[in-house]
Amino acid sequence: MNILIIGGAGYIGSHVAREFLDQGHTVTVYDNLSSGLEQNLFPEEKFIKGDIMDYPALVQAMKGGFDALVHLAAFKGAGESMVKPEKYSLNNINGTVNIINAAAETGISNIVFSSTAAVYGEPVYLPIDEKHPTNPENYYGFTKLEIEGTLRWYDKLKGIKFASLRYFNAAGYDVKGRITGLERNPANLIPVIMEAACGMRPEVQVFGSDYDTPDGTGVRDYIHVNDLAVGHAAALDYIAKNGKSIIVNLGSETGLSVMEIIEAARKISGKPIPVKITGRRPGDPAKLTASSQLARELLGWKAQHSDLDTLISTSWGVYKNQGKA
Numbered sequence: 001m002n003i004l005i006i007g008g009a010g011y012i013g014s015h016v017a018r019e020f021l022d023q024g025h026t027v028t029v030y031d032n033l034s035s036g037l038e039q040n041l042f043p044e045e046k047f048i049k050g051d052i053m054d055y056p057a058l059v060q061a062m063k064g065g066f067d068a069l070v071h072l073a074a075f076k077g078a079g080e081s082m083v084k085p086e087k088y089s090l091n092n093i094n095g096t097v098n099i100i101n102a103a104a105e106t107g108i109s110n111i112v113f114s115s116t117a118a119v120y121g122e123p124v125y126l127p128i129d130e131k132h133p134t135n136p137e138n139y140y141g142f143t144k145l146e147i148e149g150t151l152r153w154y155d156k157l158k159g160i161k162f163a164s165l166r167y168f169n170a171a172g173y174d175v176k177g178r179i180t181g182l183e184r185n186p187a188n189l190i191p192v193i194m195e196a197a198c199g200m201r202p203e204v205q206v207f208g209s210d211y212d213t214p215d216g217t218g219v220r221d222y223i224h225v226n227d228l229a230v231g232h233a234a235a236l237d238y239i240a241k242n243g244k245s246i247i248v249n250l251g252s253e254t255g256l257s258v259m260e261i262i263e264a265a266r267k268i269s270g271k272p273i274p275v276k277i278t279g280r281r282p283g284d285p286a287k288l289t290a291s292s293q294l295a296r297e298l299l300g301w302k303a304q305h306s307d308l309d310t311l312i313s314t315s316w317g318v319y320k321n322q323g324k325a
């Protein structure tokens with residue numbers, strides 16, 4: 001297929017692009033490089049530097065005879081979205097509405113969309129399946145839920161088929177070492193640990209050690225980016241073949257605590273990784289784990305690389321050459 005990947009220069013998008021290229025598809029990346037990196041682009045793909053807020057540029061880019069588009073371009077700071085909602089409403093909602101309208105205008109009828117487990121909010125039960133109530137605790141999660149609603153309407157009104165992929169915590173780097181771009185100013189746990197391990201920051205702040213979890217620190221479902229990438233290809237295949245839209249979780253179905261991850265990172269890196277226990281971060285649930293049964297059933301998809309050792313060793317493989325390690 002001929003595929004347009006919007007946000008394909010980013011952390012997850014570059015892994016998704018790599019997977020589609022590996023499967024023999026033709027890939028064009030559209031990205032404004034606001035957080036994406038030229039370093040994450042591959043020689044086999046075409047690159048268009050453009051912004052999703054620029055509707056005419058989007059329409060122009062989409063005239064490339066594409067069979068499908070994958071949309072990953074967004075701001076992703078859950079905390080930041082609570083203090084700068086205008087930034088998130090514009091880029092994540094308006095920008096995506098531009099993409100959906102431009103797709104309808106240019107006749108692209110298959111869309112794979114990056115959603116998030118943040119649409120669920122505080123869990124009512126675990127593991128979280130797709131029937132779990134959606135009550136986002138932050139505005140970022142709301143922007144993704146809002147887009148899922150619009151996609152449902154465009155399915156009915158414009159015949160656009162979509163796969164909305166609710167990722168849990170994306171982590172790790174390409175198991176073959178082909179992607180080495182570091183995220184700028186990361187706030188997510190694993191890159192923060194990696195930065196501390198290689199001397200780019202003094203310590204890791206552990207946000208709370210008094211949760212009702214085995215070691216008192218927060219538990220999350222970490223899903224390796226190569227697994228996410230395979231999930232995108234499988235989801236596109238499904239909607240293109242079945243002409244049916246889907247909303248599915250992509251998670252490892254395993255809970256890992258903050259301290260378990262820090263201990264593994266200490267072992268793998270051989271670095272001390274100083275830790276400071278601070279207060280809880282507002283809005284953080286104690287524990288989140290996914291049910292990925294639906295992805296298994298519909299897509300034949302299952303996490304293959306999301307064990308703790310692979311998550312940390314592939315990340316360390318990239319970070320160990322950085323900073324003062």
Ligand SMILES: NC(=O)c1ccc[n+]([C@@H]2O[C@H](COP(=O)([O-])OP(=O)(O)OC[C@H]3O[C@@H](n4cnc5c(N)ncnc54)[C@H](O)[C@@H]3O)[C@@H](O)[C@H]2O)c1
Pocket residue numbers: 006007008009010011012013030031032033034035036037050051052053071072073074075076091095114115116117167168169170171188
């Ligand atoms: N990282 C996670 O744990 C996680 C979890 C759930 C969902 N997601 C979603 O996955 C997607 C990708 O996340 P990521 O972790 O790779 O982040 P990222 O910041 O590395 O990637 C986002 C990409 O989109 C581009 N972009 C942003 N705004 C743009 C605009 N206006 N025009 C054109 N390009 C633009 C950026 O330059 C970047 O390349 C996002 O939609 C995010 O909300 C991420």
Ligand SMILES: O=c1ccn([C@@H]2O[C@H](COP(=O)(O)OP(=O)(O)O[C@H]3O[C@H](CO)[C@H](O)[C@H](O)[C@H]3O)[C@@H](O)[C@H]2O)c(=O)[nH]1
Pocket residue numbers: 076077078116117118140167168169170187188189190192204205206207208217218219220258281284288
């Ligand atoms: O410096 C840090 C960063 C995080 N944490 C803890 O580590 C765990 C993971 O936190 P992240 O910030 O890495 O990720 P979140 O679970 O908060 O959220 C991530 O995954 C969600 C889906 O599950 C959403 O997609 C969201 O946008 C994405 O950032 C949490 O218990 C958090 O309290 C720390 O202790 N110290």
